[in-house]
Amino acid sequence: MAAGDNPFPDTPFVTMDGVAAGGRATVVTSAVRTARELIDARAGGPGSGGLVLAIVGEPGTGKSHLAGDLVARTANRARTEPGRSRQLRVDGAAGGFARAYSETLIGELIREEVLGDLVEDYFADVTASHLERLDGLRDRRELIEGLRARHYDARKVIERFYLSESEIRDELRRRLHDVTGRDDFSRALALLHQGGFQTEVWAWLAGLPPSEALRERGIVQPIEGDLGAFAAFGTLTMLFARQGHRLELFVDEFDAIVPSGPGREEVVRAVKKLADVFIEAGGLLVFCALPSTYQSLPSGLRDRAHEVRLAPFGQAETEDVIRLYQDGGLFPHTPHSAAEIRRLSGGNPREILRLLHRTWRPAPELTAGHIRASLRVEPLERAAGHAEVRRVIEDALVSGGWRPQSGVRMAGTTVDHWIRLAGNKAVAVLVADSLIDEDDVARVRRRVVALREEHPATEVVVVTRGYAAPEDARAVAALVGRDVLAAGDDLGDAVRIAVEDARRRLSAFAQDEMALVLEGLERANLQHIETQRLARAILGEVSAGFDRLAAAVPAPATPGGAPAGPPPLPPRIEEHFAAASSALGLLTDTRSMFAGLFRPKGPDAPAARGVPRERRLTPELYQAIGVAVLYRGLLEEFRAAVAAWFRDAAPDRTPGPAERDELHRICFDFTTAAQRLPLFQLDRIAEQAPFAEPDDGYRRITRSYRRATVKSALQGLGDRVFRAAVDPAPG
Template sequence: MSGSDDLPPARKNPFSPMAVARIPDDFQEDLDPADVTIATDATRQAVAHLDSYLEGPADTGTVFAVLGDYGTGKTHLAVRLVQHARRVLDDPTRALYLEATADSFIELYRRFMQRLGREGVRAQVSDYYADIVADSLQSTGLTADTLDWLGSRQLEPQEVVERLGLMESALLRKVQDTLRQVTNNKDFGTALTLLLRPGFEHAVWSWLLGGAPDQVLVERGITTPIDTEVAALEAMGVFALLFGGRRRRFVLALDELDKIFSADKQPQAQTMAAFQTLLQVFAKAGACLVLCGLPEFRAVLPPAVRQRIPYTVTMSGLSHAQVREFIVRAQGGRGLAPFTPETVRYLRDVAGGNTRNVVRLCHRVFRLVDDRARETGDPDTTATDDMVRQAARELFGSLSADDLDGAVRRLLDANGWEYWHNHLLGTGEDSKAEFWVTFPDHDGGCAVLLEGSLLDNDDVTRVMRRLSAVREAEPDAQVVVLVNGVLTDGVAIQLREPLGRDPLVFSERSFAEDFKALVGATGFRAEQDPVSALRQRMDQLSRQQAGIYGFIEQLAEHVDGVRTSSDRQFSAIGRQLNLLVSAAPGRTSPESRLPGEVERLFRDAVDAVEGIVQVDLMLGEAFDFAPPRTQEAVHRRLRTPEFTDAAAKAILIQKAVLAFRAALSEWYRTQADSPDAEDRLEQLCGIYDDIVEFLPLFELDPLFTLPPWSARAGGLVVDANQTTRRNRVHDALRNLSPRVQRAVVKGLHEH
């Protein structure tokens, strides 16, 4: 072909670039045909637990946990369980999915109430009222049809009471007494009954959402707001009793509970006790509670709480056969091509069977095949192992080399270990250890070798060559191979024997503990005498203290720099905010402003990127007749290739978000009311996903090691809050298009 214009159009990629579970807000639409579900042992086990509850005695509840690492399909399974329960129960109000997006049960409870909805709660209370009205009419001689209409809600209980002139106050007192018995809570019995009386709905609903009780509630003895974690958990139990009462079933799936329960942030003892009570209440109420999260979620629970979770489903990786089945079904049953059985097997091994990684690799390899077919004119081009390796290296990078180097340095310093950096142990380049850790009264040392992804035999050969060179120079050396990327099972098996252990794969969640344990174990000598051990420990504590003092001095310098330039910073921030507001498409224009939740998602994404780049702020200050110190700080950042490369990618991401927002604003203006509006919305989201696929978030990591811009601290000083800044950016940008799509569709349905 002579030029790009002669190339045939790219085929539609049947695989999702983000591989994120779609979470419909109302769960009432049919399953997305493109959202393939593969039956695994874990999914069958989870469905069996749910079916056992749905088909069992009406007054028997259950609790079970779904645990798995990132990308193993926990959310996908939770959504499917809720949809399955809704089909069986034929009542959408009786099965709910809830994601723990905050770090406390207070916000989770508020979102739980919003999902139930005021009318949904009122309908449950009205059912109790209808039962009481029907009981009172049994001896009045009314026809069975009338009672059936009341029982089936063709007649509302209020309508029956009014038409027959029944004593409403006496009936409502019975409702209140019943609800107090059902919920085992006087305040809720009173408040829920008031939902049946005109004029009280707003006050009751405001209190149920956590607001201070209105005077009309205070007069009836309700004086305490639902604004603590213990109160929030108690309230969720109340609604389990309300919805699960009358021998009816209720299913609640709570996802991502590791955001609340983690080793870094364990709830207080009172909160943990209240959570244990919640589990007991669900079982007592005849309801089903599904708890989803990372394995660490269950690990931090005390034994008394774990005993209240009788069943645990553990997500595992996909097998080779399951990956083949997924590819065929994702392509509409048209077969495996352009993949081959051999590349499918290799792709599964590279992804480690992780569902999300499998889908993302399929998407990228399909695109590489399509590009090759268009370039060569050969429509029968098939996937190769080289394409899988290329896709893996593009997708699954972790930290930059410099960032990983810095992370290892900080851990070694924090533990007081003596080390040499980029130390040549022998004469050849292969004998170089990125870190050579030595121990007092200990022969040899520990060589830490940093590697990128290890995918094939060439990678094995390179690592083995380095191992041989290190051990030839230092026969007593222990070796830790730290992999910054992907490690396939085949490579791990080949390296296990010569290393004496598997290579350590960098994972932000567990790296610090795993690395400390590995290096610490190499420095332990059981036969060391007590005096030497004490001297070694004192030296280590001294080095740790020196490292802490150095960090404090560095932090003090950073704070001092921020303080001395504060006036100039506030002035510059004001100018740049004005510039951003005037330049960003649709940020302030009333006619193009998006609905509230949609606008917030875009605003958070744009602001999060601006917070780590701050190029406009930095350059604006540089041209504001800044002193030489500020000019030098600008030069230091611009002389750092890692900063300029990451900043360029961040700006491209920000521009993509703004372009996505502008396109969505135009969609609202011209297409939101058209019959194919949701199809066009899906296309816009797909375009955004295809763009940011080339801009993975891990490539922004160099920006997180820099502090927020200031004249003095504009250099390469490590920011103590870099994890917080990384989390903010990842939370704002990760899975942006699915969250935008859900918010838009929800707004349209409500409208």
């Protein structure tokens, strides 16, 4: 990194996979040491005891980071101490466990052919047991042990000694049933080994209804919903364990798995059963959860799990963060400025990094006063920024059916938005610049107290458009009875929710029921009018946007004026970008959306496998296509930046320290930006395509395979490019 560059990330969000891929420093706290010791002691190899580890903490305390650290730790140990473990990761469980199971876990098992190899182990073991029962062969211990160790091919042994393969297959199915206790699984896995049914079996394992061929062979029920997925994965875990293998499952954002509404108790019981299976099977289950979610789990599950609770950073850990990002040095920070960073952030690691980025400057030495001053709103920006926040709030209130008065002067203060309700009640929205010390809290307190003295039946909502230190925000929240809202992308929604909550509180003490009814009718009418206005405005913007796009499209290039292709890269670098581009293309082929639209129709048309899905174009599909376009653009810009670096850094020699720092910054910026794009949305292009070919088991399981391939190709791309670029070996 060049001298004078800000060393701290502007978007300090990490994913479990991102940390595991490398490049993220870890502050070793007592919680980190405890988690590492538990992993090392209880998951050292096949045959060791099972472990369920719960990483518990508030948002931003480092749950994903610690999980990623443990992922890398177990993966490194597996490389240095070869065993029979299989690591699986669910980096965010949006859509519940059923989706994570069918699209991530099963996809990984397909891509790596892990389950097929496992069934082959069982087949070899059954063949060895069969030999032990035969006269003349039971004494051939070397052959029998070689089969069990997979030194010999079971099929060749069957042919060599003229054994009955049908009898051995029947024994395989019985053995699988003894292990799983499920007739459907034993039949499906036996068919998987038999051959000819791979597509049908994989589709069934991924949650699709069984095909006619499977139904004819006794597999009639699909693996449905979260409960079915938990049971299926528990069955697979036990299958691996009985052959001396161990599954290691890491789940980030466990909270998304446990629903808050109907079905919660059943899912929680399924989670406990899966945890019991992992402990019995000697496996490793690590999950990240918020404290509220973890405490809501039954005591039986919490008693079996080892909890690692993440605490806020103290002074020493805050200074460690600074040193990790500044090559071991504290300057321009001092212990006093680090203490102020810790106070303002509440010790939250994510907030610490945000503040370090926002307040950083190369010189001179930073003080606590410098930190606070850099967080305050500049006087020249105050009026314009305040007006913008007011506008966002007013738009949100109007779209919600309210009639706010803005900039009302009363009780010796300015109320940014005043909403009158029935029965002489009201909701006031106050905007503050920042909350970073006691003086800021005192100013808000004076405004609230004066307002309530003049209008007692008033609920207050406070919005801060600057930084809000946790302890100061809590003081204001205690004063007004609700959390302080922060200006940001979701401010409008947050204000609508807060004002509606305030209205409900006031309505609980209402006396005039008719006034409340009339107020509700008026709001509904205003909301309808505002919705129509917004719809007309959106249509106008879309039309204008298409006009701008049409004007921006360049005319076709002439043969002599064709644009130049992308700049060349050394082959050792190009192969990483080619693999990433190819993998991304697996999920972003928008042409396939209309593959079934122009298929021949009518009585003379060739027989088709089904009717194309004529679905409407949904907002979710547009979002998915937008993510695809953004990721493709990000990848192309990353490649161009690396190509420019090679051009300037003279690729015929080993890059110097400054050049390495610059490339590291480029790769780090790509990784940070890529982690903010939700790749899982790309699946919707295939799932919701309006005129795609009809869905079937083959396409469903292929999508699961593609998802695993894309994850493998794009995960850690920035770090792989950096390592390949600075390697002096010729490409």
